[in-house]
Amino acid sequence: MAGELVLVVFVWAIVAFAVAIDASRRGRHGGFWAVLTFVTGLFGAIVYGVVVLVTDDPVDEEAAAEPKPESERVRVCPTCSSKHDDAQNYCGECGAELGPEDERPVGRRLRTGSRRYCSNCKSEIGREAGTCPSCGAVF
Ligand SMILES: [Zn+2]
Ligand SMILES: [Zn+2]
Numbered sequence: 001m002a003g004e005l006v007l008v009v010f011v012w013a014i015v016a017f018a019v020a021i022d023a024s025r026r027g028r029h030g031g032f033w034a035v036l037t038f039v040t041g042l043f044g045a046i047v048y049g050v051v052v053l054v055t056d057d058p059v060d061e062e063a064a065a066e067p068k069p070e071s072e073r074v075r076v077c078p079t080c081s082s083k084h085d086d087a088q089n090y091c092g093e094c095g096a097e098l099g100p101e102d103e104r105p106v107g108r109r110l111r112t113g114s115r116r117y118c119s120n121c122k123s124e125i126g127r128e129a130g131t132c133p134s135c136g137a138v139f
Pocket of ligand 2: 107118120121132133134136137
């Protein structure tokens with residue numbers, strides 16, 4: 001009899017352990033579900049299964065891992081080409097009026113071998129280009 005009891009408790013513990021692992025993988029209280037399953041046996045495991053099926057929301061991990069960075073913009077003076085990254089209404093260099101129409105995306109010069117590319121639109125640009133001729137991005 002004692003041997004059978006040990007076996008039952010052993011199997012019980014394995015079920016509780018499996019529930020705990022699964023629960024914590026899903027971001028739930030593994031300990032709580034393990035105790036519930038261990039105390040109530042199969043009933044706890046069934047309750048757990050129903051709760052998970054009803055309430056589990058599959059998390060889109062890819063979307064969560066890669067938040068889209070808002071593309072930076074600067075205002076470029078049409079008169080003297082100086083850059084203002086805090087949306088100024090007047091050029092700090094020459095006093096020319098700046099507006100939303102002077103806003104340009106901020107890009108980087110990407111380098112592949114001897115060529116340079118605009119990080120914003122991926123078109124090829126000159127080696128020393130300060131702006132992208134295709135999309136107007138400022139480097
Ligand atoms: Zn200016
Ligand atoms: Zn570009």
